Amino acid sequence: MAQITVVGCGVSGLTCALRLQEENHEITIISRDLPAETTSSAAGAVWYGYGTGKVRQWAQVSLQRFTQLIPVADSGVVEIRLREVSPSPLQVPWFKDELPFCERMPQADLPQGYADGYIMDVPLVEPPPYLQYLKTQFEQNGGRIVQRNLHSLDELATDNTMIINCSGLGARELAHDDHIFPIRGQTVRVDAPDIQQGFMDDDSFTYIFPRSDGVFLGGILQPNQDSLTIDASDTSDILQRCTKIEASIQQANILGYTVGLRPGRHAVRLETEQLTDSCTVIHNYGHAGLGFTLSWGCAEDVAELVGWLNITP
Numbered sequence: 001m002a003q004i005t006v007v008g009c010g011v012s013g014l015t016c017a018l019r020l021q022e023e024n025h026e027i028t029i030i031s032r033d034l035p036a037e038t039t040s041s042a043a044g045a046v047w048y049g050y051g052t053g054k055v056r057q058w059a060q061v062s063l064q065r066f067t068q069l070i071p072v073a074d075s076g077v078v079e080i081r082l083r084e085v086s087p088s089p090l091q092v093p094w095f096k097d098e099l100p101f102c103e104r105m106p107q108a109d110l111p112q113g114y115a116d117g118y119i120m121d122v123p124l125v126e127p128p129p130y131l132q133y134l135k136t137q138f139e140q141n142g143g144r145i146v147q148r149n150l151h152s153l154d155e156l157a158t159d160n161t162m163i164i165n166c167s168g169l170g171a172r173e174l175a176h177d178d179h180i181f182p183i184r185g186q187t188v189r190v191d192a193p194d195i196q197q198g199f200m201d202d203d204s205f206t207y208i209f210p211r212s213d214g215v216f217l218g219g220i221l222q223p224n225q226d227s228l229t230i231d232a233s234d235t236s237d238i239l240q241r242c243t244k245i246e247a248s249i250q251q252a253n254i255l256g257y258t259v260g261l262r263p264g265r266h267a268v269r270l271e272t273e274q275l276t277d278s279c280t281v282i283h284n285y286g287h288a289g290l291g292f293t294l295s296w297g298c299a300e301d302v303a304e305l306v307g308w309l310n311i312t313p
């Protein structure tokens with residue numbers, strides 16, 4: 001049986017590990033952090049079909065998987081009604097016909113200052129329960145998680161024929177990749193049960209996602225900032241922007257915050273590298289603000305690469 005080690009326990013690592021278990025591979029995950037301490041745990045996290053080409057294909061595969069998970073109890077995947085608005089005309093979303101509901105918003109329904117919008121039903125992933133769900137599935141399938149901080153992938157090369165590198169920002173050191181950089185994000189979670197619909201404005205990067213643990217407000221997008229401290233001015237900026245859309249947020253109690261460093265890169269790195277004569281690495285990192293949206297699609301390609309490399313279960 002082929003031994004495969006996945007590095008990383010965020011959404012990329014856990015999804016790849018589960019996908020490879022579907023092909024009957026025996027998987028060990030090695031990770032510095034457990035799921036709750038990863039960037040993945042700090043995310044929103046809505047599925048949204050950005051991009052073209054390969055990115056679009058990855059998003060499409062993930063949409064199918066998340067749609068299947070919506071009715072699964074404890075999966076942490078739910079469906080929300082989302083208003084996506086813009087101060088300028090929007091193109092018809094390429095995924096319009098792949099969603100159960102997606103329509104152009106009537107002008108009268110647009111919030112003040114917006115010129116166009118779509119209202120749609122999309123999967124929303126609640127990262128804490130979702131990551132726990134993936135971890136439980138992985139362990140029930142016989143997978144093992146070892147908590148360990150690696151300084152180099154070479155540390156694993158002697159015992160492994162195949163490493164899947166899902167180390168997010170950690171790839172800067174582990175894959176010696178200077179192209180990877182942090183994109184700091186912060187969110188605020190409030191108690192506002194009257195808010196039932198999601199909202200997203202990519203122009204000002206403002207979003208509102210009603211979740212089971214409160215309403216998740218964002219966002220912040222700060223390239224090359226790596227502070228994990230909650231910033232009070234970011235908090236008031238988020239609250240101010242979201243209150244313009246939903247007035248009840250002004251009075252809402254704050255339930256919590258998250259701060260996370262998205263693994264930024266000019267493009268996702270999903271490719272093989274020969275580490276030694278007997279050890280191949282498949283890199284899968286650099287998903288920036290789309291790690292959930294791309295997770296199942298990237299895991300599909302990783303599984304395909306493992307197949308091509310003739311790693312038989």
Ligand SMILES: Cc1cc2nc3c(=O)[nH]c(=O)nc-3n(C[C@H](O)[C@H](O)[C@H](O)COP(=O)(O)OP(=O)(O)OC[C@H]3O[C@@H](n4cnc5c(N)ncnc54)[C@H](O)[C@@H]3O)c2cc1C
Pocket residue numbers: 007008009010011012013030031032033034038039040041042043044045046047048148149150151166167168169170171174184185186187218258259260261262263284285286287288289290291292293294
């Ligand atoms: C505020 C915020 C909102 C977001 N909203 C969305 C959204 O709505 N939709 C969406 O699709 N995406 C969203 N994202 C982006 C998404 O969260 C990331 O793209 C995704 O979490 C990246 O996952 P990952 O598994 O690749 O990396 P990570 O979650 O960072 O996991 C990396 C793993 O590698 C391990 N590791 C790193 N270095 C080492 C080492 N040296 N040794 C051992 N292990 C190591 C870590 O411990 C960790 O387990 C958001 C992100 C933030 C911060």
